[in-house]
Amino acid sequence: MIRLIVGRLLFMVPAAFLLVSFLFALFHLIPGDPAVMLAGDNAPRSVVEGIREAYGFDQPLHIQYGRYIAKVFQGDLGISNYTRDPVVNSVIPRIINTAQLAFLSMLFAMVVSLLLGCVSAMYWNRPLDKFVTVVSLLGICTPVFVTGLLGIYFFSIYLGWLPISGMSSWRHFILPVITLGSFQAAVLTRMVRSCMVDALGKDYITTARAKGAPEFLVVFKHALRNALLPIVTLFGLGLGHTLGGSVVTETIFNWPGLGRLMVNSILTRDLPITQGSIFFFAMIFILVNLLVDLVYAWVDPRIRYD
Amino acid sequence: MAAAEPLIEVKGLKVHFHTEDGVALAVDGVDFSIAPERTLGVVGESGCGKSVTARAIMGLIEPPGRIEQGEILLHGPDGIVDIAGLDPRGAEIRDIRGTEIAMIFQEPMTSLNPVFKIGDQIVEAILLHENLSRSQARERAIDLLAAVGIPMPRQRFDHFPHQLSGGMRQRAMIAMAMSCNPRLLIADEPTTALDVTIQAQVLDLMNALRRDFNTAILFITHDLGVIAGMADDVVVMYLGKIVESAPVREIFRHPKHPYTQGLMGSIPSLTDWGARRLTAIEGVVPSPFAHAQGCGFAPRCPHAMEVCRRRSPDLLKVGPGHTAACFLHQAAP
């Protein structure tokens, strides 16, 4: 177990290094002169040259690279082209907003999918199961921006119950969380169901029934505890996808999160912010992945005790 | 067979599986009974319906399977219950499972839940039926582990199934099955998946437990050699039907049904090796979906007569406590 943690933490070092290298490469991969891009398209020549010198774009590549790496590891990801604030300052609060949205959505998705998936597997091939299957199929075919727009129209405009955008009260959370969460819930319900159907077909389920265990104990203790192994992985992947989906959801509901910051920075060609958001997103994904591996190891006694 | 009241009676049991490919007559009219503290061996090739019969007795037939006909009468102190008529997910059958009838399975590797400690799995079985505290149940489980010959039961209690060998797991399964003193233990090929030396140990253990716990056993196997050492009575099944039934010595001395004879012919014997060749039964078990006329064994039977292909023989008396379903031993109608 400890070896696993250390191994995975060590894996983060080359991953972070590759990531920063990629961010550096972005300066030169993006078409156009990086100095012009940082200065803004209509900046006077003197400003452009000033930036070129300040960023060292006139230096050989390996020196630029060394400087960039050094800066990033000191926590300096540059300055926004527009607000002129350090990137880190604008990114960090956004991370918290995104984390709130993604966490609540994932919680919603987990609760719904576990319930629906287990019930569906319990009533396998019967009308209730078929109904859940059709609903979850429709769910995975409906992108979040369609659900979101329908939600806004119905609950905010037609009924007037919920705010359209922003995140200033708990009522602002309802639509975005359900929009993002229900898509994930649909994806996960299908997977939980198939894991549970799988687990319910195992020999130890017969053993549990042969003991005289009541059906709910058979399903929610014996089967679920085993299905949890693949389900934990799926939930981990789901958390990643929820974070991915948060980019779109944040745009729909004007959520001041990291995803919207990233998209806006791309649209306004604010490269340092783009780099910063990519950096933090990537680090979050790597961390989530690490966390999933650990939870997985913890859930499976065959890994935990060997 | 003891004249006393039987423990369990199976009468005219039919279990069918309704699948996309048709209806499989897995168990097609089976009658037998087991007296208290006796061991009945059920022999047959895989697919003959012996495991399905066992599951029917436990009330564990799941869709697409269904008990179509027949009764499974469990005689208890409070009267007779027909298991075939109970809801397989209901409370009544759950009170029977584990307490009255317990079961162990062929695959000790997969029959224990991999994510729970073996001790806790036994404790669960105890607590489901008996009003004990957790620590009392724990002590009982440790005693049971010791009783089935697991060394260091206190330590083993906290082990997970993957930390035990196959033989040890089967012992743990047996401990779990015996945890509430069942009156009938169903053993579905309990030694098939084990090494030969371990097999013998597990069989010895079961014989010892049978005496200590006064349990009747329904012992299912495809291995006649195992039956010889375990059973009091033997039932031979073929294609969902009983083809021969007799006390164990009788059936080994005077097998009447060609199928039983065929099974005997395929056991290697240490005493006459080289003297005779092992004979295999020609052909394969027909599909249970093909509901052909006549005796199910006729296509493979070396003595098949014309009548065998037309009609199905009844199970008739051919000796003391000995019945067989074969026209060779019956006046042709």
Place this chain on the structure above:
Amino acid sequence: MTDFFRRYSRDKVGVFFGALLLLLYGVALTAQWITPADPMAVNLREVFSPPSATHWLGTDQFGRDILSRVILATQVTVKVTSAACLFAVLTGVPIGMFVGYRGGWIESVTMRATDMLLIFPIIMLAIVVVVISGPTETGVIVALGLAQAPQFVRITRGVTLSIKEELYVEAAIAAGSGWLHILARHIWPNISTPIIVQATLTLPVFVLNASALSYLGLGVQPPTPEWGQMLNEAKDHLINAPYLIVGPAAALVIFVLSANLVGDAVQETLNPKLKKRK
């Protein structure tokens, strides 16, 4: 092949949605000729007209006919997603075959890299690539293709590894055939089916991500219509013209639903065991 169609035709759901998907592809191929009005024609006298006999799905803020725009968007989507899928196959499959066949450090490095990429959601990878390739039709194709390529690398490597152990491949190696020859003559014919199935199964993912990119404004740029982008524009007029979302949303959902169900049906036809477990 005829056997495949015979067995597929038994799946009623698969046949129905297969027909629907073919219809959508037909619409895409003939979009230029079947639009009831010019999808680009601005008509400022007819802005925000609700659905009517002349404009079945209404008109947008520039008075453009929504139905015509949805039809043209179908073409754009089909073009972009088909090309992206092809791009993913053309980059992922050769790499997967090569590293799966060669093994050694090249394989472990490549697989480490794909594993690393696979922890990122596709939409994220696509967004990052778009930053470089630009929000043009080609840029989106490259972005979506590259974002999905790691999956194809992984699957191709898996099936290549199993085929590599077959006797006829070993015989070919023993006979001194070159690796390119072996890959093309012995391995590719045997792995093409699972890869085609995989491509079918991922088609809806391409469609969802393409429309998400364009919803974000990082996809095909206006005035070329795309479902996601039409929905993004419709959002600003939800109060006075909610009908604007009906056309693109319905088209998108029906397309993804059909593609999903066809993918499932193809997979079940080729591998009937899957159906029993479901």
